[in-house]
Amino acid sequence: MSKLVISGGKKLEGRVRVAGSKNSALALIPACLLADGPVTLTNVPVIRDVEVMLDIAEKLGVKVVGKGTNTVRIDPSGLKSYKLDCELSQRVRASVIFAAPLLARFGKAVITPPGGDQIGERLLDIHFSMMQEMGVDIKLLDGKYQLSWNKKKGTRLFLEEASVTATEMGLILASSLEKETRIDDAACEPHVVNLARMLTKMGSKVAGAGTNRILISGNSKLRGVEERVIPDHIDGGTFAIAAAICGGKVEIMDCPLDDYRMILSFLKNMGVNAMHRDNNIYITPSKFAPLKKRFKAQPWPGFPTDLMSPFIVLATQTEGTVLCHDWMYEWRVFFVDDLISMGANIFIADPHRVIVTGPTKLHGEKLFCKDIRAGMSVVLAALVADGESEIDNIEVVERGYERIEERFKLLGADIKKG
Secondary structure (H helix, E strand, O other): OOEEEEEOOOOOOEEEEOOEOHHHHHHHHHHHHHEOOOEEEEOOOOOHHHHHHHHHHHHOOOEEEOOOOOOEEEEHHHOOOOEOOHHHHOOOHHHHHHHHHHHHHHOEEEEOOOOOOOOOOOOOHHHHHHHHHOOOEEEEEOOEEEEEOOOOOOOEEEOOOOOHHHHHHHHHHHHOOOOEEEEEOOOOOHHHHHHHHHHHHHOOEEEOEOEOEEEEEOOOOEOOOEEEOOEOHHHHHHHHHHHHHHOOOEEEEOOOHHHOHHHHHHHHOOOOEEEEEOOEEEEEOOOOOOOOOEEEOOOOOOOOHHHHHHHHHHHHOOOEEEEEEOOOOOOHHHHHHHHHHOOOEEEEEEOOEEEEEEOOOOEOOEEEOOOHHHHHHHHHHHHHOEOEEEEEOOHHHHOOOOOHHHHHHHOOOEEEEO
8 A cells, every 4th residue: 555745835836737537538448349440549547447447348358558558549359258357347436337338249248336436325226227228137146237138229218317327328328229319317527428429430429418418329330439538627626726725826738618617616716816728727826715605516517526525625725614515425525534633624514515614724644545536635635734744545546646646746746655
């Protein structure tokens, strides 16, 4: 188990480029299995979750070239198995997405309940009900889900919740059918649009991606293509918060405005000097004071839940009292115990809401990463804190953020791996 050692209180100055989107790459990799030839993905983030997803693909017989780099070539011509590796599947929640292309290719799939961060109940009910509406039969035997797709049908799907993963699986399944499928209450996130764009290049017809109603006219023969993984707005938003609380001038490169409108709104409502120009975001020294008292995570295009934990760190440095509310995951906010141990003034109202009063001087502490976003949040807290912090289990953060030590060091942070 590795750790980061951070001596806080240093201004961040300079330029940083946003990494490829974790959530996008985790959906594009399984979708490559639909192709009749190699698929090349560019701007792939070099993170642990991507590595695990590529390992899963290789176990299925897929040839992967370029693992550990930003350009990966995936050749599914050797695909020979419809059974996911149990141990690997339990390491990343997105492993469940492989069920969709395996059903399309073999008419069956065997999957293990997926792993991932423990931030609340993350059930598969919506995913399974969506698949059942498309004709998939699902049985649980010996702790594994046995899926079969003998009566393939296009249909009008209604998702009881705008689940990103369920939407992505529905897109992949529907793209393999020479029938029309409609998904209502679909997720609208940028990574869903990225997947829809790749599936369209492959030969499916997808309309409406980025809205809550998507129409898909599939194709039984999909071709290999090249697709760029979009830049990660969570990564960009995290660096914006880091730059703001550390009081420097930072240019964050590769930030499409449509992916940042709500993020910029939230930052400006906390008093952050943030400007978007020429696809980049510029953060300059700010006097933090909240213009609003309540900040709530919402489905896209609302403020993303994955940024709420870093946003709470920003609130500790802001003059005034604010309520931060994440209704999606009931364990998301419990990491604030670490911030409280560092000196933050935070009241845990319930499993979804915290009340933060600032500004507070944070001090260095020994910390432990609980999940990807909470782990990065304590990294941010350590960057602004007085004194030295040791953060154990940093591998958790490396599941979702590329080259943490190197990128912060380039901005002037005193950070090293221990």
